[in-house]
Amino acid sequence: MTQKSLQQRIERILPTVTKPGRYVGGELNQVVKPWDSVQTHVALVFPDIYDLGQSNLGMALLYDRLNQHADIAAERAFSPWVDMETAMRNEEIPLFSLENKRPLIDFDIIGVSLPYETLYTNFLNILDLAGIPLYSKARDTHHPLVIAGGQAVFNPEPVAAFVDAFAIGEGEEMVFEIVAAHQSWIASKGSREELLTRLAGIPGVYVPALVAVKYHADGRVQAVESVHPAMKLPVDKRILAKLPSPLNRFLVPNVEVVHERVSVEIMRGCTRGCRFCHAGMVNRPIRERSVDEVLTAIQAGLDQTGYEEVSLLSLSSSDYSEIIPLIEGLKALLIERQVDISLPSLRIESFSEDLMDVLQSLSPGGGFTLAPEAGTERLRKVINKPLSDAELMRTVRSVFQHGWKSLKLYFMIGHPQETLSDIEAIADTCKAVLQEGRQIAGGRAKVHAGVSTFIPKPHTPFQWSAFDDLTAIETKLALLREAFRGTKIKMTWNDPQMSLLEAWLSRGDRRLAPVIESAWRKGARFDAWGDQFRIEPWQAAFAECGLDPDFYSSRERGLNEVLPWDHINAGVRKAFLLDDYQLSLAGEIRPDCRERCYACGILASFNHLRLAQPGGGWKCP
């Protein structure tokens, strides 16, 4: 099939699908390089629809950085929605890139972004639509190299069989090393094995084919060993001592996407140490971007896009040390351009009256979000998000006094050591908050409770804990619904079955590959979508593969057990996590390490980087 005819065939099916503008590219600031003008073609894939993937900042950054290189072209591909998938399969149209409308199989490297586990079936679907063999071992030198990165792959094992190499940690430098290794391998005319061993030599790259896993008879992992000298274990994640420059070319989608705003990362990492928080553990250390750099990036972003909103991204915006100067510095620009600001992730105890003053003046009318995560002081200590009831109510009062009318409170249920009285306390807290709001704002005060289910994630102090029992979760949700009945408090919650799937996939080992494949063959797709997700294909897939899903989700792991992800070093030592886990069992907290270092392992692993690039950004004391 010629390239021209593929393009025409795509155009002919587009009038039959919903929102065809997702599949055409052609946006302002898209980068299209003539196909033959570069040596290496990289397809950046986000395995969900355009509307979500195009808003992903990590992917946008890689796209921007790779395309700045004269010798590399990065193009984008996303999951087709179900109607488009059917149309493509009917017409035998392979998955194609948005820029040159090239089949994915023509690319040298496929870089897949896996920020969460419920994308795994979409990932397989993409490989299949592209005509690339699902299993790494079935690919040869003619196939593209399949690389995966993102937050989920800190436990790469469940998808290890499908991926040629994982990029663990921050990819901004690593991608160029991967491309360089690929280019020199091409020049050497080597075998596929030679490519993999070259990649294994890059710090942060994990090649699962060069690693063997042994199991105990009961299914627990016995040992994980390298089978090739090039593959050194553990694999230390990559970090950058200083945050790389922000996006300098902002692509502007023509069709509506989830986030239409200029997003700039102000800080990476978090030192609060909430024990349930995967992002907080795997993204250490804290590195801040300077106020000037953020301001310049926002100005450029607004000029290039014409967006009406700015978003400052980090795990805990109010912990950014220059937050007030930053917002003050932004004020004039925001007012002049009539632009809104959103500042997600404010910590209850760390944002000040001053911050509330400026935020309210810039963006009145909007809602305010706080995340106490648990209903009682006791449980908040267990999860290391200490906050007294009095402090919470003080903040709530202040929020309403500043003029906000609607407040959203986030809670998690299913925490370790949780009892039903902790759940009742969630309801009581929300009611007390609403009452407080009514005293200040009258009948217009609104409270919304967002409830999600705790998932014990790898590389966190709770990695040994079990996922709560599904019936227990249902009981807790029912209790909350009952408690809110007849009140004006609105409650929304995540599907506990979807959380259970996430627990299986995030805590799994290599034996899950056939389970994922089987669930996908049974039709599982878009598992992160409430209207598409079904648990049945997954249950059937586990049964078919002779594996017990509870083994992964519902079992407390032994403290001496080899965990399936132990050979990936996320920077925080296992001994530190264990220590922290034991503190939690004793109900003890470990305060923010900005004031005092607890030797989590980050400085021990990466101090050489810090010394090589001194500067104020890195915040370990």
Added chain:
Amino acid sequence: MSLNPQVAAVTRIRVRYAKGNALRFIGHLDLQRLWERLLRRSKLPVRYSQGFHPRARLNLASALPLGFISDEELLDFWLDSPCPLTEIQARLAEAAPPGLKIHTVQQIDPKETALQVQMKASEFTVSFYDPPAATELEQKIAWLLTQEVINKTRRKKTYNLRPLVLDMQVINTLAGERELWMRLLAEPAATGRPDDILEELGFPNTAYLVRRTRVILG
């Protein structure tokens, strides 16, 4: 930002532009958002509504269905302070995304009625991916033009399509391809849709590409 109270100082600008292939699958609402962002990028003193979420005041002549391209689209917007037309044109062209080409920019009497109200008719050409024989096309057109009533249902509403077709012909392009040309009524309450007509003639929407070539104001 407060609005300029002197109505006399408000300038109304009409843009004639083309919507090319790159924007073929961008629908009407998305096109409106695209124009709002384009105007913001242009940094022209565009007139905005008041309130927390100010929006540019825009007036598009006639919605172009998803999947169509166009040589001529019309849009009006308003400026709070005057600006030379050449500068407006240059700034719009610079801020335009791929697929949107600015043809002309002119100043309009602010008292003129809204563009949608002035709309009278649109002309379209239709090119076929697998061009049918000329005689087949001729016959279909002849049949359609001799009917008095052709009932068509769109979004559960039935309407008579025939009076919306003002004229229709087979044409040959310079490249030697056979195309269909049509002029359709485009009044606020009675707008002909080329895709409905083509469906009536037996062509599914995967068989052709529609291009609006002209909009006719009253």
